[in-house]
Amino acid sequence: MAQFTVARARAELARIRPALDRLVVVRADAAELAAALSPGGPPTALGGMAELKAAEALLDELITEIRESGASLKGLAPLLLDFPAELGGEDVLLCWLEGDAELSWYHRVDLGFAGRRPLP
Template sequence: MEYPYFDLKSARELLPWLRQKLTEIKRVKYMAEESLIKGDKSAILQYTIQIDKIVKEITEKGIILRDPDIGLVDFPAVINNRPAYLCWKMGEKDIMYWHYAEEGYRGRKRITGEEEILSLT
């Protein structure tokens, strides 16, 4: 799948919507777990379909959902003329980190303003 590139502004604009979607995934996952305990297999299937639909909504915007359990996402970007990601995790107030494409989460660096992030405007 080809992903669009985000600049900091366009990624930040999606955060309120993204918070809502990730919260919804957690809520539906909780309900699925409750149904599992009760042995309600038909409800589990419905909840799985709901979660898949929400994940699809997120990925259709070009956001990469790395870990739905902790709400870890990457926004594809070009930083310092290299493929990179603006990195955000549920609970963080803003997008404050980035990493090059090959580095992954452990390579997260704090956004300092020194980076050259390709602008979409």
């Protein structure tokens, strides 16, 4: 697994940010289309099964692009990314959560999200 510096992880996050923003929109569209296609589901102007399949294919492409960045995609709703790094000689994961303005959190590898702390 590649190690990131804080600066490199922030640069990579900025580079993939358009894909993350697009994923949020397509994720919502796919959820709305799936709900509309369920029995008794509410109508939607987004389309039907073909549009849902297209949204799912686009989601797969966006997820692949994000994973190819070296980030670990830990959650889709909300989006949660971890970038493996080292801080103070300790292996950590730099952590970005959908809604965070920038990459400014980390947690120890063994603690996960519950151990999330602000970057020094």
